[in-house]
Amino acid sequence: MSQKPTIVWTKIDEAPYLATFSLLPIMQAFTKDTGINWELRDISLAGRVIAEFSDMLPEELRQFDELSYLGELVNKPEANVIKLPNISASVPQLVATIKELQSQGYPLPDFPEEPQNAEEEKIKLKYLKCVGSNVNPVLRQGNSDRRLAEPVKNYAKMHPHPMKPVSPDCKSYVAHMNKKDFYQNEQSFTSDKDQNILIAFEDENGNRKELKEVPVEKGEVFSASSLNVNELYKFFEKTIEEAKQQNILFSLHVKGTMMKVSDPTFFDYAIRAYYKKLFDKFGKELEEIGFNPRNGLADLYSKLNKLPEDKQKAILDSIDEIYKEQPRLYMVDSDKGITNLHRPNDVIIDASIPSVIKNGLKGWGPSGETEDLVMSIPDRTYATMYKEVVEDVKKHGQFDPTKVGTVQNVGLMAKKAEEYGSHDKTFFAPSNGKFLILDEEGNTLLTFDVEKGDVFRGYSAKDDVIKDWIKLAVNRAKDSGYPIVFWLDSNRAHDVQIIKKVLEELPKYDLSNVEYYIMAPEKAMRYTLRRFRAGLGTISVTGNILRDYLTDLFPIIEVGTSARTLSIVPLLAGGGLFETGAGGSAPKHVEQFIKEGHLRWDSLGEFLATVESLKLARKQGANEKTEIIAESLNRAVSKYLENDKTPKRKVGQLDNRGSHYYLARYWAEELANCGDAELEAKFKPVAEELAKNEEKILNEIAEVEGKPADIKGYYHPDESLVEKYMRPSATFNKIIDALRG
Numbered sequence: 029m030s031q032k033p034t035i036v037w038t039k040i041d042e043a044p045y046l047a048t049f050s051l052l053p054i055m056q057a058f059t060k061d062t063g064i065n066w067e068l069r070d071i072s073l074a075g076r077v078i079a080e081f082s083d084m085l086p087e088e089l090r091q092f093d094e095l096s097y098l099g100e101l102v103n104k105p106e107a108n109v110i111k112l113p114n115i116s117a118s119v120p121q122l123v124a125t126i127k128e129l130q131s132q133g134y135p136l137p138d139f140p141e142e143p144q145n146a147e148e149e150k151i152k153l154k155y156l157k158c159v160g161s162n163v164n165p166v167l168r169q170g171n172s173d174r175r176l177a178e179p180v181k182n183y184a185k186m187h188p189h190p191m192k193p194v195s196p197d198c199k200s201y202v203a204h205m206n207k208k209d210f211y212q213n214e215q216s217f218t219s220d221k222d223q224n225i226l227i228a229f230e231d232e233n234g235n236r237k238e239l240k241e242v243p244v245e246k247g248e249v250f251s252a253s254s255l256n257v258n259e260l261y262k263f264f265e266k267t268i269e270e271a272k273q274q275n276i277l278f279s280l281h282v283k284g285t286m287m288k289v290s291d292p293t294f295f296d297y298a299i300r301a302y303y304k305k306l307f308d309k310f311g312k313e314l315e316e317i318g319f320n321p322r323n324g325l326a327d328l329y330s331k332l333n334k335l336p337e338d339k340q341k342a343i344l345d346s347i348d349e350i351y352k353e354q355p356r357l358y359m360v361d362s363d364k365g366i367t368n369l370h371r372p373n374d375v376i377i378d379a380s381i382p383s384v385i386k387n388g389l390k391g392w393g394p395s396g397e398t399e400d401l402v403m404s405i406p407d408r409t410y411a412t413m414y415k416e417v418v419e420d421v422k423k424h425g426q427f428d429p430t431k432v433g434t435v436q437n438v439g440l441m442a443k444k445a446e447e448y449g450s451h452d453k454t455f456f457a458p459s460n461g462k463f464l465i466l467d468e469e470g471n472t473l474l475t476f477d478v479e480k481g482d483v484f485r486g487y488s489a490k491d492d493v494i495k496d497w498i499k500l501a502v503n504r505a506k507d508s509g510y511p512i513v514f515w516l517d518s519n520r521a522h523d524v525q526i527i528k529k530v531l532e533e534l535p536k537y538d539l540s541n542v543e544y545y546i547m548a549p550e551k552a553m554r555y556t557l558r559r560f561r562a563g564l565g566t567i568s569v570t571g572n573i574l575r576d577y578l579t580d581l582f583p584i585i586e587v588g589t590s591a592r593t594l595s596i597v598p599l600l601a602g603g604g605l606f607e608t609g610a611g612g613s614a615p616k617h618v619e620q621f622i623k624e625g626h627l628r629w630d631s632l633g634e635f636l637a638t639v640e641s642l643k644l645a646r647k648q649g650a651n652e653k654t655e656i657i658a659e660s661l662n663r664a665v666s667k668y669l670e671n672d673k674t675p676k677r678k679v680g681q682l683d684n685r686g687s688h689y690y691l692a693r694y695w696a697e698e699l700a701n702c703g704d705a706e707l708e709a710k711f712k713p714v715a716e717e718l719a720k721n722e723e724k725i726l727n728e729i730a731e732v733e734g735k736p737a738d739i740k741g742y743y744h745p746d747e748s749l750v751e752k753y754m755r756p757s758a759t760f761n762k763i764i765d766a767l768r769g
């Protein structure tokens with residue numbers, strides 16, 4: 029192992045990217061004496077686009093492919109990566125990024141949505157590599173351990189975030205399909221050897237097309253499922269009609285970003301059902317301009333100018349008519365008329381359902397008021413547990429953050445586990461027929477009867493990954509004393525295979541102090557909520573999707589935002605990946621920053637991740653001061669929370685930059701009394717300087733607030749301007765830069 033451990037800090041997008049400019053210099057300054065080397069590696073959406081197309085760019089605009097570099101690093105024991113949340117881009121976000129880069133002088137080709145020749149086909153494929161969740165699955169070469177640190181829980185108890193009460197006559201509910209969904213159609217097997225299996229499609233005349241060869245390891249659980257799109261369409265028709273009858277909002281909650289291939293299908297059919305009259309009346313024109321509902325209604329607006337003006341007007345009028353007849357839509361931004369069906373990346377289920385719960389089971393309607401709503405979550409695999417929590421809130425009332433317990437998670441995530449690794453194994457039926465899984469001898473292992481347009485996806489979980497996940501769960505149970513609940517459903521073919529492994533593995537451990545259960549998601553939710561409302565702690569041990577969903581749901585209920593989560597990924601190869609929070613990149617915060625110079629991103633996730641990363645660096649060879657510095661940071665974070673120095677929502681209040689000042693000050697104060705003479709001597713004057721200059725520093729920050737922060741870009745801003753806005757206090761910078769040396 030190298031003598032000089034390196035911590036990689038990732039350069040990403042949106043709010044946490046902005047915050048990095050203020051925070052990373054502080055981290056470098058305070059850890060100077062550890063001998064740790066800090067590297068900033070660009071995995072932002074814009075950075076990935078530039079790297080992908082570097083062969084087409086002039087030398088000075090080229091960029092190294094940092095994601096591939098990191099993808100290799102995480103498989104080495106020296107890996108120590110702090111991964112901030114990055115954009116998992118939808119196609120509209122990608123197109124916006126390309127436009128912005130072009131406007132900055134990057135000679136990038138347009139995104140060829142409908143390629144006309146082989147060259148365009150190649151370009152499209154390159155661009156599609158930048159879409160969806162293409163960073164996380166590459167870096168996540170370990171399973172995940174997500175939980176809230178004790179001081180964070182205590183903070184929420186002292187400063188509870190608002191949770192709106194639920195009205196006793198609340199009409200909100202979760203709607204899902206009842207047949208022919210992924211849940212019903214799943215099939216699975218555990219491979220008894222290393223082999224290559226084949227995914228193929230056979231039409232009704234027996235013509236077979238080979239689609240993809242997939243290597244499968246011995247002990248790997250391989251599963252596949254299909255979803256019937258006619259049934260999906262009927263589901264939307266019915267749910268839309270119900271919303272109309274009940275006079276509540278219609279809403280759709282999916283993961284169009286992470287599940288970039290299969291989930292836009294939900295969008296597609298929701299749009300076809302909701303705007304049916306538009307398709308009936310203008311089907312030909314919509315086809316002519318290449319409207320693709322998978323990209324949301326925004327795609328129609330962006331292509332409308334290809335039609336003559338009178339046609340454009342007729343289409344817009346028809347949309348207005350539809351809004352009068354159909355149920356009101358759940359809104360993303362009612363002021364701007366942006367609806368739930370506008371863009372697939374705006375409503376992301378893991379964050380959106382908790383936000384509905386926070387709002388007292390209401391969503392924003394077109395009038396700018398909150399209203400009851402139906403939450404469509406088509407596939408039952410994950411809808412039923414949301415239904416359970418929604419019904420629980422209706423029955424028992426809103427959660428009280430000062431009283432609830434905690435729900436931690438151990439997630440099966442490594443090596444592109446489960447559905448989150450299915451993108452390259454997802455196909456759409458070109459006609460009625462069947463998808464087949466064949467072994468090397470051509471024997472049929474699984475068969476899926478489908479109709480034209482149906483979605484098929486294959487996914488798997490590797491044996492070593494499952495075993496590591498079980499080990500992590502048992503260890504967490506022992507460390508915390510909380511019961512572990514495996515959220516596994518004996519009615520799901522995939523879960524049946526996993527349950528077998530859990531039952532085989534568990535007896536290999538000393539379970540004398542471990543309370544464990546295996547329950548289907550609905551029941552697991554019921555059990556967990558009972559304990560949660562009684563103030564008790566429980567660990568959910570789940571697959572990859574439930575990991576994602578539950579680690580937003582519970583932290584948001586418990587502490588207001590999943591950004592405050594501690595998210596550790598012990599890598600299978602021995603290193604560590606520390607994700608900051610469990611949430612996203614908070615685009616709303618960037619909008620506020622650009623408009624009024626106030627950034628309300630709370631970097632708590634980054635603070636907590638750094639503590640863990642420093643502890644790992646110590647094990648990787650950093651000197652003994654590292655531990656003291658990490659512990660001091662940990663205590664500084666507690667102080668930061670006790671004194672409530674988290675950023676506030678409004679301009680004029682403490683923001684991200686001010687909150688970093690307090691973190692630095694408390695960290696210096698802790699180091700000034702840490703028991704290490706050298707560190708104490710070094711940081712005593714720093715603590716004094718920081719305390720003495722409090723007003724001056726905060727005033728210098730306040731000077732850039734209340735007016736626009738023009739950073740000349742959203743996906744790829746001018747970094748010298750970002751730096752200027754994010755480090756506006758000369759006094760503070762001087763103290764930090766002196767430490768950085």
Ligand SMILES: NC(=O)C1=CN([C@@H]2O[C@H](COP(=O)(O)OP(=O)(O)OC[C@H]3O[C@@H](n4cnc5c(N)ncnc54)[C@H](OP(=O)(O)O)[C@@H]3O)[C@@H](O)[C@H]2O)C=CC1
Pocket residue numbers: 112113114115116117164285286373376379380589590591607610611612613614615616617628629630631
């Ligand atoms: N790990 C990753 O890399 C992840 C990436 N993403 C990506 O992030 C983007 C945005 O996702 P979205 O669903 O909007 O979720 P976000 O978590 O970005 O935003 C939802 C809301 O959470 C609150 N919030 C989030 N982080 C903070 C913070 N640090 N400080 C204070 N409040 C915070 C704010 O809510 P409020 O106004 O209610 O206080 C915010 O508006 C998408 O592109 C998505 O793909 C999403 C999840 C994880």
Ligand SMILES: O=C(O)CCC(=O)C(=O)O
Pocket residue numbers: 116160161164165285286378575576577579610611
């Ligand atoms: O990778 C993504 O798209 C989002 C990941 C996410 O939401 C999570 O890990 O909680």
Ligand SMILES: [Mg+2]
Pocket residue numbers: 378576577579580610611
């Ligand atoms: Mg998530």
